[in-house]
Amino acid sequence: MKPSIPAEELLRPGHQACQGCGATIAMRYALKGLGPKTILVVPACCWTVIAGSAPRSSVGVPLLHSPFAAAAATATGVKQALVQKGDLETQVMVWAGDGSTYDIGLQAWSGAADRGEDILYACYDNEAYMNTGIQRSGATPRGAWTMTTPDAPGSQRPPKDIGAIVRAHRPAYFATATPAFSEDMVRKFQKARAIKGFRFIHVLSPCPPGWKYDPGETVSLSRLAVQTGIFPLYEVEDERLRLNMRPAKLKPVEEFLAPQGRFKKLTPDQRRAIQQDVERRWEAWAA
Amino acid sequence: MKKVLMGNHAAALGAALARVDVAAAYPITPQTQSVELLAELAAKGDFKGRFVLADSEHSAMSILLGAASVGARTFTSTSSHGLAYMHELLHWVAGARLPVVMVEVNRALAAPWNLWTDQTDSLSQRDTGWMQFYCATSQEVLDTVLQAYRVAERVRLPAMVVLDGFTLSHTYEPVDVPSQAAADAFLPPYQPPDILDPARPISLGGLTMPKEYFRLRRRIDHDMRRALGEIAAAGRDFQTQFGRGCGLVEDYRCEDAATILVTAGAVGSTAQEAVDSLRAEGLRAGCLRLRVFRPFPTQALRACLPPRARLAVVDRSYSPGASGIFFQEIKAALYPSRREIAGYVAGLGGGDITVEFLRDIWRDADAGRAVADDPAWVEDAR
The missing domain is CATH 3.40.50.970 (Thiamin diphosphate (ThDP)-binding fold, Pyr/PP domains)
Known part of the structure; x- marks a missing residue:
């Protein structure tokens, strides 16, 4: 039987992730999509640790660590130098968390997108500063508990709409992905690899300690995020949006919220508001 | 060309x-x-x-x-x-x-x-x-x-x-x-x-x-x-x-100098003019320019200073609460030393450091008027 995704494993055993880490499964699929002719640039984020301490590495491709706000610019330099040396084939991918993408490194990737740099920017979004111990980021959902939004009802503000921010730059390619839909995810990284210019993939990456759920539930939460309409899977090419998964009927958001301790203190009103938000957005998309 | x-x-x-x-x-x-x-x-x-x-x-x-x-x-x-x-x-x-x-x-x-x-x-x-x-x-x-x-x-x-x-x-x-x-x-x-x-x-x-x-x-x-x-x-x-080039430091008429102006950057060439004019008056002036700051050229600096020459370090920099930055570094590099080393803070924010101004500084240092550990903030009165 032919596997539906490449069998080659570029994620090595011995990585230093937490049990059930979504960002590690995500890297595995991303690298299956990109293949070995890839250079990774990783700013300060969970993957700074997961990659392994020097001189060991948990990935089978070169990896350059960069300062927190510097990933997209560092990747720009890697790519420009490769092109100058005549290597037009090697793919350069930023692999950054939501903190560096939504907050501290936003300017650098905005600049790279504006210049049309030929790099792939992947944000594995676990919806808070998890590596530093769960502080609120620009990606944290409304109502979620973090160490810096400790009181009920948690974070007061909705997350930034990163898809809208990226798309305002008119990138060559934009897509969302999450590890539960592995074939969809691998296909998107394969597709991104073949496109020239600035590409961005937003990966929802469940985090057991940060979201406070059983590590065995990572894939199921990743799936529920899509099935409830919380995290729609779509891609944008030539500024045309295509929804990749259109469930006949959305599951109630409660199925996604209930297993997570970070939403424990949500009031019934807040839960209804989240459901309504999702439905409103879904109707706009379905139209 | x-x-x-x-x-x-x-x-x-x-x-x-x-x-x-x-x-x-x-x-x-x-x-x-x-x-x-x-x-x-x-x-x-x-x-x-x-x-x-x-x-x-x-x-x-x-x-x-x-x-x-x-x-x-x-x-x-x-x-x-x-x-x-x-x-x-x-x-x-x-x-x-x-x-x-x-x-x-x-x-x-x-x-x-x-x-x-x-x-x-x-x-x-x-x-x-x-x-x-x-x-x-x-x-x-x-x-x-x-x-x-x-x-x-x-x-x-x-x-x-x-x-x-x-x-x-x-x-x-x-x-x-x-x-x-x-x-x-x-x-x-x-x-x-x-x-x-x-x-x-x-x-x-x-x-x-x-x-x-x-x-x-x-x-x-x-x-x-x-x-x-x-x-x-x-x-x-x-x-x-x-046919041109320089090393770690550039010394100018330092061999028999009584007092040496120490600078870095473009002021270094102005200092040479000041030295020439002071020498024309029979004064034992010299100047030294640090071309390299890191790594700090301690040996090269020591090698071109006559044993008893006074130093007048002219800094276009300042570390608040301490002194001019070259002044600190030079004192540290020459330690231990009985040499008189005076620090002058001048031209911060682009004030001109002219030949005349450098001559004034040199005369002040040469007369031994500077207080060793207290940098003088000097302005050109002209």
């Missing part, structure tokens, strides 16, 4: 002659013409590397971090706030042992806003692990860019080539621009070690434990000290090939 150039153009031509692979920069007064000329040379095909106009200085230096990590020869230029904004990356690039070369145009830091020359910007990057060269002429800027690449690539540390804002950056001077062949003969192509290559995957910059970190830092210091010899050798070879 002799051309009449501003310092900023000399800097950009130096980078082009060095066959830089990737240049990235962000505009800031008074550095802008070096960025514009590189963009123009790239558009005309006279600069064969890639030029990226970055979204900030932080990004510009990050671009060079990435480019140098795959083996590119890299260049940027900046000034003042731009340099301060890069600060994080300066540490990173030095720690990563990447031979980036940067031209830095001295300008005062705000608040309040000020556009003019002041060495506090570059001197506050003292501990980042970058070599620092201070230039007195536009010729020296171009020549030092070529020498800086040679030294940086041999010791695997980055280098900053510093020139005064406006005084040098915008002043037109005759500059002998080497041919490409002559520049190539002096500066061989970069042979990078340990680079990122998918055929041989390695990880760079990953987490290290205290023991490894300590040893890596110690190696930086070792190689920084080794750079003293490499800088002197590059200066000698440059002298042999081009």
